[in-house]
Amino acid sequence: MGGGEVPHGFPVPNPTISYWQSPPHPIASHRTTSILPTTTTFDYIIIGSGVSGAAVAYKLLHRDPTLSILMLEARTAASAASGRNGGHCRAGWWLNFKEYAAAFGEDEAIKFEQLEEQNVLDIANFVHEHNVECDFQDVETSDTYYTEEAWTELLEVIRLREKAYRRRSDVKPLINRSIWHGQNAREHLGLPNILGTVTYPAHTQNPYLLVCRMLELSLEKGLNLQTNTLALAVHPVSATCEGTEKWAVQTERGTVRAKEVVLATNAYTNALHRGIADTGFLDPSRSQVTSLRPEHDMSRHPAAQHKSIGLNDRGSGDYMMIRAPGLKGAGDVIYGGGRGVSPTREMGVTDDSTINPKIEEYLKQSAPEVFSRQAWGEKSTEVRDWSGITCYTPDTFPLVGEVPGENGLWASVGMNGHGMAMAFRSAEALVTMMTTGKEPVWFPKSFRIERAWKKPKMDVRPEGATLGPVAVL
Secondary structure: OOOOOOOOOOOOOOOOOOHHHOOOOOOOOOEOOOOOOOOOEEEEEEEOOOHHHHHHHHHHHHHOOOOOEEEEOOOOOOOOHHHOOOOEEOOOHHHHHHHHHHHHOHHHHHHHHHHHHHHHHHHHHHHHHOOOOOOOEEEEEEEEEOOHHHHHHHHHHHHHHHHHHHOOOOOOOOOOOEEEEHHHHHHHHOOOOOOEEEEEEEEEOOHHHHHHHHHHHHHHOOOEEEOOOOEEEEEEOOOOOOOOOOEEEEEOOEEEEEEEEEEOOHHHHHHHOHHHHHHOOOEEEEEEEEEEEEOOOOOOOHHHHHOEEEEOOOOOOEEEEEOOOOOOOOOOEEEEOOHHHOOOOOEOOOOOOOOOHHHHHHHHHHHHHHHOHHHHOOOEEEEEEEEEEEEEOOOOOOEEEEOOOOOOEEEEEOOOOOHHHOHHHHHHHHHHHHHHOOOOOOOOHHHEHHHHHOOOOOOOOOOOOOOOOOOOO
């Protein structure tokens, strides 16, 4: 970014470097044109190069390669939450089915579950179709529980969910799940203290490489990507005599213009758009992850065969994965969570240039405890610690659609630390709206952006995270 102090709430310079971002991708500091194209009126300007922005650009250009699209990124490509999460790609929020059904109705709860499951399948299809090199692994993920209360509640969710699907002959779950109780669960995962677990197909990956490949494919179709270009303001402008110019985006390097603008700014949306900020609907927060190398070789540990595990009622909804044999860092344990250690749960923090030392200590102590010291060993090699800024909403769903009263200004933001299971499909819905003027039939009403200006039907913000499943940075 340019010189000077960064305004509050915008991306800070020099963020922590995530496990996935070393080494940096060849397009990390890419600028398609050395000079910011301030004299061109683009069809679209997309602000943000994470999974939401990258997916919107890819899907627009896939439909119409003649479109002119400018993408602005405040820092390097995929430098925000999408490039620094826990490496999971899993449909884990089916565990909120009971709360979603109570707040929005069974049909909406099922519609969300279908979106989440299809989102994961779509990413897998994208990776295979384009031969994306992002350490993509087909794994069995698990949601594990340590307390009788939480495990009993989970079993009730499963019963309610199964009854709801039995009442619907037109739709079935896209992903099958297995329930493991007691000793069977402990032996299956090799985790000594759990009471039960639910397992189902999922994936692990290097998310940074995935998003950068999406960007590369769009660059091949004509996307103009301008990294290290902080967007400071978005505002409507008077139309030209041809009636084409509608929006202007002020940056550190000059002002650019487009017929339409897409906010893919997630936790930084409040800083850029006062109207959305005034709703109080989006809450940024800092999340944290550590990577450790156990003293003992974990390649034969049962959990290494599953690799993606949510520890849903331990600490702050912790989560972990184990790097597979043959990959760089094979055997490394990526462990995230721990926000409950912070009195503020890190809510309101938009600085990812530092980490919380108390959370750091918690994560490094928790990983060996989960596996047992006998399996782990007495020592760990610290590989890397990093943080990232996520964005939460009262009802755990993103805001997707055209900003009310601002024709041509679109948004897909507020991914609740669960973007790898919602953002790709949300981008599909947004592009459909932008190009046809209609919502897809599968789009959940609970994602509609206008609800930010209304009282939410469900509010879990006192906890600052999800209801049951883990929030994966």
